[in-house]
């Protein structure tokens with residue numbers, strides 16, 4: 001490629017880039033500015049990109065206005081938080097939002113398989129490898145899809161355990177509950193709650209048979225403890241397509257779906273996205 005073409009392609013890229021960044025969405029998620037919630041903040045401009053706590057954030061146009069849709073970690077401090085916008089003219093702008101307190105209750109669970117509470121050294125090697133794999137998936141960014149925020153419940157069942165519970169396994173404190181549990185009979189179909197592309201599938205120590213589904217722009221959902229997985233990486237799914245069946249693989253006390261929603265590499269409350 002000659003210098004002229006290089007300059008021309010550079011010019012084209014700089015023209016195309018802002019267009020790529022702008023997506024228009026049909027609905028916004030509920031704004032809930034608490035740990036584990038989602039901050040929906042008008043940017044007052046048309047920024048190219050943004051970041052919060054060093055993670056890229058989702059920017060989308062709704063009803064003629066641009067919004068930052070930001071996942072708030074469960075361990076976020078109460079008070080004022082800042083996020084950054086990269087503007088079309090190259091300037092950087094800082095915006096603020098305020099996080100309020102939310103009290104999550106404790107949940108005590110008894111697990112009969114002691115290794116699932118205190119894994120041995122071999123298990124830890126596997127757990128660390130799987131955790132790195134999942135983190136890689138959660139940080140992927142697909143510009144080609146327009147995320148849909150109004151989601152259908154992925155399975156018909158009973159909400160057995162909600163997001164954010166402070167968890168104790170066999171009396172020992174562990175990470176808070178990073179998703180919503182829906183209990184249903186083994187073999188109950190699990191459906192895609194919104195359009196997306198299957199990012200990866202696998203069998204993990206804690207999560208059992210697992211699917212990670214990419215909805216675009218950092219909105220990524222996770223399905224765990226499945227009996228069967230009916231899709232492969234790269235499968236394009238629409239709302240309501242069957243992706244697998246409820247099971248009890250991994251660390252469970254009975255058959256259920258563990259469903260997580262991830263925004264800007266942050267696990268947030270799936271209930272904020274449910275429309276039915």
Ligand SMILES: [Zn+2]
Pocket residue numbers: 161177178179180181257258259
């Ligand atoms: Zn769960």
